[in-house]
Amino acid sequence: MDIKTQTTDAPPPTPQPAVAEQKRAARGAGRPGDRIFLGLSRGSGILLLVLMAAIAVFLTYRASLAIGQDHGNFLTTFEWNTNLNPPVFGIAVLAFGTVVSSIIAMALAVPVAVAIALFLTHYAPRRLRGPIAYVIDLLAAVPSIVYGLWGALVLVPHMQGLYGWLDTYLGWTGVFSWDGGAPRAMLTVGILLAIMILPIITNVSREVFRQVPRMHEEAALALGATRWEVVRMSVLPFGRSGVISASMLGLGRALGETMAVATVLSPSYDIQASLLDPGGGTFAQNIASKFGEATEQGRDALIASGLVLFVITLVVNGAARAIIARRKEYSGANA
Amino acid sequence: MMLQRKNRLRALSLGAVAVSGALALTACGTDDTGKAGGSSQAANAGSVKCDNAKGQLLADGSSAQKNAIDAWVKQFSQACGVQINYKGGGSGAGVTAFNQGQVAFAGSDSALKPEEVTASKKVCKGGQGIDLPMVGGPIAVGYNVPGVDDLVLDAPTLAKIFDSKITKWNDAAIKKLNPKAKLPGLKIQAFHRSDESGTTDNFTKYLKATADWKYEGGKAWQAKGGQAASGSAGVAQGVKQNPGAIGYFELSYAKDMSTVAIDTGAKAPVKPSVESATADIAAAKVVGTGKDLSLQLDYATKAEGAYPITLVTYEIVCDKGNKPDTLPATKAFLNYIAGEDGQKVLSENDYAPIPAEIIGKVRTTIAGLN
Numbered sequence: 001m002d003i004k005t006q007t008t009d010a011p012p013p014t015p016q017p018a019v020a021e022q023k024r025a026a027r028g029a030g031r032p033g034d035r036i037f038l039g040l041s042r043g044s045g046i047l048l049l050v051l052m053a054a055i056a057v058f059l060t061y062r063a064s065l066a067i068g069q070d071h072g073n074f075l076t077t078f079e080w081n082t083n084l085n086p087p088v089f090g091i092a093v094l095a096f097g098t099v100v101s102s103i104i105a106m107a108l109a110v111p112v113a114v115a116i117a118l119f120l121t122h123y124a125p126r127r128l129r130g131p132i133a134y135v136i137d138l139l140a141a142v143p144s145i146v147y148g149l150w151g152a153l154v155l156v157p158h159m160q161g162l163y164g165w166l167d168t169y170l171g172w173t174g175v176f177s178w179d180g181g182a183p184r185a186m187l188t189v190g191i192l193l194a195i196m197i198l199p200i201i202t203n204v205s206r207e208v209f210r211q212v213p214r215m216h217e218e219a220a221l222a223l224g225a226t227r228w229e230v231v232r233m234s235v236l237p238f239g240r241s242g243v244i245s246a247s248m249l250g251l252g253r254a255l256g257e258t259m260a261v262a263t264v265l266s267p268s269y270d271i272q273a274s275l276l277d278p279g280g281g282t283f284a285q286n287i288a289s290k291f292g293e294a295t296e297q298g299r300d301a302l303i304a305s306g307l308v309l310f311v312i313t314l315v316v317n318g319a320a321r322a323i324i325a326r327r328k329e330y331s332g333a334n335a
Numbered sequence: 336m337m338l339q340r341k342n343r344l345r346a347l348s349l350g351a352v353a354v355s356g357a358l359a360l361t362a363c364g365t366d367d368t369g370k371a372g373g374s375s376q377a378a379n380a381g382s383v384k385c386d387n388a389k390g391q392l393l394a395d396g397s398s399a400q401k402n403a404i405d406a407w408v409k410q411f412s413q414a415c416g417v418q419i420n421y422k423g424g425g426s427g428a429g430v431t432a433f434n435q436g437q438v439a440f441a442g443s444d445s446a447l448k449p450e451e452v453t454a455s456k457k458v459c460k461g462g463q464g465i466d467l468p469m470v471g472g473p474i475a476v477g478y479n480v481p482g483v484d485d486l487v488l489d490a491p492t493l494a495k496i497f498d499s500k501i502t503k504w505n506d507a508a509i510k511k512l513n514p515k516a517k518l519p520g521l522k523i524q525a526f527h528r529s530d531e532s533g534t535t536d537n538f539t540k541y542l543k544a545t546a547d548w549k550y551e552g553g554k555a556w557q558a559k560g561g562q563a564a565s566g567s568a569g570v571a572q573g574v575k576q577n578p579g580a581i582g583y584f585e586l587s588y589a590k591d592m593s594t595v596a597i598d599t600g601a602k603a604p605v606k607p608s609v610e611s612a613t614a615d616i617a618a619a620k621v622v623g624t625g626k627d628l629s630l631q632l633d634y635a636t637k638a639e640g641a642y643p644i645t646l647v648t649y650e651i652v653c654d655k656g657n658k659p660d661t662l663p664a665t666k667a668f669l670n671y672i673a674g675e676d677g678q679k680v681l682s683e684n685d686y687a688p689i690p691a692e693i694i695g696k697v698r699t700t701i702a703g704l705n
Contacts, residue, residue: 080555081553081555081557083553083554083555084551084553152569152572153572156576157576179522180522181522181524181562182524182562182573182576182577182580184562184564184573262529262565263565263569266529266562266563266564267529267563268559268560268561268563270559278562278563289529289530289531289565290530290531290555292424292425292427292428292530292531293425293426293427293428293530293531293532293554294427294531295427295431296431298427
């Protein structure tokens with residue numbers, strides 16, 4: 001209940017009398033407490049805008065310095081060599097890797113997270129709900145470097161079997177062909193990212209499913225619906241925009257994940273047709289592994305790649321908002 | 336429902352405290368064993384000359400020499416009470432920090448470039464930055480091939496392996512060098528560094544000097560193919576984990592692993608060791624001018640028992656115009672590490688001491704710093 005306002009993205013349509021009240025409050029025509037609170041909240045809002053603008057300006061300025069020096073095409077070059085004279089670097093591989101690993105992570109994590117959330121809210125015995133929710137919260141509290149270490153030491157060696165199986169049955173597609181190298185490839189990264197973003201999607205989805213009005217469910221049950229039909233016809237449509245928001249939170253994490261990817265992936269500056277071949281890279285991983293020894297110019301180049309990640313994130317978030325806005329009619333606000 | 340959630344949060348924070356507490360304790364545990372390992376420190380500490388050293392020194396640079404610096408700092412600060420904070424953020428970061436005047440000295444895997452020397456003149460009033468060779472080290476080539484304990488390779492074969500031209504362990508070129516070994520038909524997985532590194536720089540310099548290595552050198556790995564891992568520890572772990580793997584890293588990371596003996600053209604193939612690396616550095620030429628003592632290593636050496644894939648790391652200081660408040664401590668510390676005791680600490684930590692003739696020059700230069 002307590003985080004309702006965060007999870008349902010569409011704000012409830014304000015009843016008429018409240019508008020007048022808000023307007024009065026906005027004019028600051030209240031007691032001192034109101035005016036101070038107004039000032040504080042307005043200041044915070046403006047601070048947020050200033051912060052975003054500052055980040056954008058800094059990234060753009062430093063990026064423009066680097067891109068001016070770049071001897072290759074910044075968007076299409078398959079190389080990252082800022083120490084050459086003239087330097088050559090491009091983000092093609094990084095953009096590809098970031099997007100592909102995030103897509104794999106989403107494809108694996110969202111269905112599982114929604115299933116867990118549904119299980120917790122509609123199927124699990126009351127005794128199990130607490131412990132499972134607790135474990136999921138713990139999963140979110142594990143630092144990403146720990147996931148990276150676990151991935152490199154445990155997950156990677158145990159992927160051999162899966163990779164072999166995929167190669168045998170799906171190798172003909174080309175996407176799942178494997179030549180027997182250490183499985184430090186995009187698929188492993190995607191699986192690790194999926195595990196990392198599972199808790200946040202699960203938690204938010206669970207809160208959303210909890211908000212489904214009991215009347216809806218009871219009405220469906222009264223009409224003779226089975227439990228699955230209740231879930232399908234009242235819970236899922238009601239929670240759809242919330243689940244999309246939750247997925248976007250997870251996607252944001254997957255796009256920006258650094259240390260876990262840097263530890264598990266075997267990066268290189270070429271794009272592998274197969275998801276099981278080592279190689280590729282992501283923006284955040286590349287920044288992490290190159291920053292330590294980078295020269296001034298190298299740093300600017302890394303910042304330029306950071307700017308692209310920033311833009312991709314903005315685009316993704318914008319797209320998500322558009323989708324949610326289109327599905328407004330299903331949201332809890334109208335229930 | 337509110338109440339239930341609060342309880343869960345509390346339970347969660349309790350769990351988190353327990354976990355982080357356990358982690359903190361483990362961290363302490365490893366630290367203690369490290370201290371116990373340096374048993375010779377008490378005996379050596381008496382011979383460190385402190386002069387007027389006082390205060391605190393900041394330094395940054397090469398991570399390749401970090402373990403050596405740590406061992407030195409432990410003994411030096413015990414004897415003189417001077418705190419030295421060496422960050423080990425990488426050679427690039429070290430040189431940058433030095434040229435911005437943030438650190439008393441920097442560590443670097445490669446000598447200052449001309450433009451870096453020019454930049455250093457702003458910080459060193461009336462002088463410039465100079466390179467003092469202080470730590471040597473063999474770059475071992477470790478491998479993981481079941482059933483093969485002694486492997487001999489030469490530079491052309493190594494270059495082909497790391498360039499993905501040789502892809503199976505039972506390749507004719509490897510067989511020719513190892514007639515007795517039972518080489519399996521296993522796929523070769525060549526591991527290199529994914530981060531930029533002086534180790535990569537030196538390893539590829541060796542390949543370029545002695546074999547057909549068509550890539551430009553530098554700290555970033557450039558050949559295509561193979562597997563990449565972060566840090567020497569990452570590469571070493573990759574080699575240990577994967578049958579068929581081969582990779583390069585400092586000798587101290589090669590524990591519990593077979594290392595390649597290099598066929599240099601000398602009578603017997605040379606294994607990486609502290610002594611064979613020192614033997615190689617002894618053949619190096621000083622190419623620095625004035626007080627600068629940057630070295631040119633002979634990668635194509637054929638001398639008996641000289642291991643050719645060796646790296647030297649430098650300490651970078653101002654020859655003139657060091658900051659007066661850090662000068663005494665810097666000089667005392669450099670004196671100690673270039674001295675006999677300091678260099679002895681190196682071989683205890685899998686690093687190679689700098690040969691007598693060169694280290695003699697280093698000592699003279701340190702005496703003249705001001």
